[in-house]
Amino acid sequence: MPPIPDDSSRPVSEEDRDTAIERLQNAYSRGQIPHEEMDGLLHQALTAKTYADLATSLASLPEEQADTSTIGALSGRIRRRGPWRVPRNLKVESAFGKVHLDLARAVIEHPVVDIELQLTTGQAKITVPRDAVVDVEGLRTVWKDSHYKPRRPSRPGGPKIRISGTMGFGRLKIRHARR
Structure with a gap:
């Protein structure tokens, strides 16, 4: 996911939301997120209205390795x-x-x-x-x-x-x- 812009109150695009959900799913499949937390984090990402909201759902993830x-x-x-x-x-x-x-x-x-x-x-x-x-x-x-x-x-x-x-x-x- 791209870095959070200076204006973290800016609305989230669908592309950013999709990228965040993909990161959450990948982290879950690698065992980095327990099952109990996954539903809550997905809900946060799906309902995020601003970049700040989206960042909150990804805060606990380790830094993503670039492919x-x-x-x-x-x-x-x-x-x-x-x-x-x-x-x-x-x-x-x-x-x-x-x-x-x-x-x-x-x-x-x-x-x-x-x-x-x-x-x-x-x-x-x-x-x-x-x-x-x-x-x-x-x-x-x-x-x-x-x-x-x-x-x-x-x-x-x-x-x-x-x-x-x-x-x-x-x-x-x-x-x-x-x-």
């Missing part, structure tokens, strides 16, 4: 496709080469996936699930703009894919899977 992986190559290709497991945070580094991440059949266990691109030259192509919501606001490009045409999700509940980082002299193409 982060880095894929890097100096040159050549970086390719992931098929049923691969996508971490919560994925960092992709390439100096000279092509990157192709196909998330269409990947196992995505998190409601939000952050992909950080650090690419000097070359091109990158990311295929996202059909029902994914893509956010490219955190991506900086030097030479060419990224190519992404947002589409309306075909059904609710798809993952949110946030793409950030820096692209040097290359192009990023993002497309939704057809099936």
Whole structure:
């Protein structure tokens, strides 16, 4: 869950509420929360109106370990496709080469996936699930703009894919899977 903002009286978003509930469920499955407390903490998270209320339900949890992986190559290709497991945070580094991440059949266990691109030259192509919501606001490009045409999700509940980082002299193409 993101840090509590300075204005802790600000209303909670559904995404923040979902993230908090996921953290509680994960802590329970790891045995960090006893059964007797779980119902009360879930109720607190579900009924939280402000960030301060939400923080109260998560206060007793140990700090969450970040699920982060880095894929890097100096040159050549970086390719992931098929049923691969996508971490919560994925960092992709390439100096000279092509990157192709196909998330269409990947196992995505998190409601939000952050992909950080650090690419000097070359091109990158990311295929996202059909029902994914893509956010490219955190991506900086030097030479060419990224190519992404947002589409309306075909059904609710798809993952949110946030793409950030820096692209040097290359192009990023993002497309939704057809099936």
